[in-house]
Amino acid sequence: MEREQENDYTDRLSSLPDSLLCHILSFLPTKTSVSTISLVSHRYLHLWKNLQVFDFYNDYCPGVDGESEHFKHFALFVNAVLALRHSRHIRKMHLSCGDSILEDFNLISVNTWVDAAAGSHLEELHLALFSSQGLGFYLPISILSCTNLLSLSLCGQIFLELEQSSTIHLPSLKTLQLDISYVNANSVDILLSGCPILETLDLSFSPESLAKLHVPSSLKSLKVIVENDIGACLEIDAPGLKYLTLTKITFGDVAAIGNLHNVEEACLDVFSTPENEYVDPLLTLLQALSGIKHLVLCCSTAKRLLGAQSIINFSNIRFPEFCHLLHLELILPAFDPFLYNVLQKCPMLQTFIIQNDQDKSPHEYGLAVNLESVPKCLVSCLTFIHFKGYVGYWEEQEFIKYVLQNGLVLKTMLISGVLLDQMMKWEKYRFLKRFSDLPKGSAVCKVKFD
Template identity: 45%
Template sequence: MASAQTTMAESNSKRRKASEEKDDRISSLPEDVLNHILSYLPTKTIVSTGQRLASFVVLVNNVLLRNPSGIRKMRLNCAHSIINDNNLRARSVDSWVRVVIGPHLEELDLDLLPDLDDDDLDGPNFKLPLSLFTCPNLVSLSLCNAIHLNIQSFTTISLPSLKILLIDIFGYVEVPMVNALLCGCPNIEVLDLKFLTNSLDNVCLPPTLKRLKIGIESKEVGPSLEINAPDLEYINIYQYSFSDVLNMKNLHNVIEASLDLMPFSYDFVVPLLKLLNNLSRAKHLVLSDSTTKWLLGEPRDLLFQEFCNLLHLDLTLPWFSSNSLLSLLHKCPILRVLKIRNKEKQSPILGWAPQPTAPNCLVSHLTFIEFKGFRGFSDEISFVEDVLQKGLVLKTVIIADITVDQGKKYDILK
């Protein structure tokens, strides 16, 4: 009996060993051969093989090969290769994108992280196939991280159906390349654009835009913006250093605007003021501290146009100055919501002349004020007292982040 059990155990052991050797032989096959074999297997079988990245590659190949011409939407978020396969993007991502490109493609979203050892900003990993730029029915295109636009002077760009374009990529981008792409999108309505450049060419934004978010990073002065968009409703310009803002026309339909602009000196305040005045019909306005530093930090009063439709004003201040703030509020006659974030200490500039009367909005429309970064300086206390006394329709006043000791806080609140 014992001998039979021993013989059976040895037999089972030999079968397991033979099976393991067979698995080892399969695993040791060249990847191209392994992928070809796995491409004929059902998806569940592929996953059960445990072939890590190869399983994923073959799974995607399986899906694409079964219906290569009917794919309307593709979204690919590709992180670092866990097995250090440096050819992953070159062989797999490129083939996947090429398969879906065609008359049926409507949405393409690519987010490709760079290789772990790739610090070269001038050499992103993945170059887009030029055939992508002639997809007749592509409606939405999103390109993020390690992607190279690969647009040349001879590249044909025709994207007549494109409505939504998002570009947020690594590496330096030449402005003429961006302009060429935008020129080939005659019906684009939503543009989210972020890139790094040393180019000083004008960025020519399409006149069909309804929503614009743009951030252009540069080591020095960035390129100028050129836009004539009568249908634009939302604009967000951020992390943008400029010397001039050219041809910002027909912005009278903008409802919401957010500006994070960084002029190099007070000499450039005039184009910034020009842009702000072009947005005078907005209902919601957000100004960062890099913007208010130049507008409200100017040692002389600036001639703001009246923001006749403005309901919501959100200001981040490099320092607090009640005179300049009240002067701005005088230009917002129907303002309902005011949010203030004070980042620094007292104003280093004496600032603007005191206002002889209370702003109209404070008397008749302003119902909500939030003041973050309150430090208890006399100018801040005077402002709060003023709005509490003259704010006839005020319903809510929030004073947050009070960085003073408890005793002083009690005296202020009294």
């Protein structure tokens, strides 16, 4: 009986239908489907010809001789596959080439392949072209009117130059990743205007001048990284947004931000420009995010905040109360008593990570910090604090003392810093002992050094 069942299994396996085999092949590099799978048996020989999903990559290691030969073999392969396939529709194409020089032949070849993929059947296009020198690739504009395209990813030496009049019609596009060298913010803005249902935008670019970007209101996840110091100016009105990451972004005016009440996680690196150094737009952004659960404020953001105030008038600025915030990471240029006030604004906080970015002496302030009451989170929910970049200033020690004394549910106080790395073992021991001996509000609290 068992024997029979085993045979039954084997029969079922060898009769795995072509459609299922092709489904498996569609997750393999095309090279594997064509040159390995085809030799399995006669039945497998022509399976790849039914593929509608292609993944081509030129696995060349730069710096070795015979590079242009190598690309020619790759081009021969791709051309043969595209010419011999039975199905005329391409649903997905991933194409990546890393050559040290992009020559005309390479660019023309890539252009032909991308053009072959363009059409109403295309659902996914991922294009990555990397080279250390030579020309860049101009994206064929035909791609930007593929009505069924769901996911588009462009990385590397790709030019995107769009004008107001360009035809951008991507009514199905949900995911867009742009990580390309040559693009101005204006072209990105034009591209975005043709993506009405975009949900995920992952943008990394070096703009030539500070320009405005309007993101589609359908967005759920937004990640913008500007790679140079020019930055970009953002306008967001996306009621469905849940994840937000901004790097080297500025906000022109208060009206530029709206509808962010659903954001759960954000990482903000928001800088100020000489023309725009007021803290108000940043505070408006923080206020719009007041329902957030997970927040990371980078050094630039803290600088912009701190540049606008000192401890004395903290109560005067409209720093919002984050009633749902569970996890906060704060990167500061140097230790700042601002931390005490922040704690007071986060009543539900569970995890607090502080990082001193530079070895700078802290803001000077009076001997005692004047808090009306112990922050609520310290009393009821803050269990984990990590103090990174500890330098050893008196103000830092006082802060640690304060949270140890008042943290009634604190479980772990982790301290790490440059100074600690350089310490001798016995010094470290003494240091640890000093903190461990401090009076603590929580019996289970452990002080640890990284």
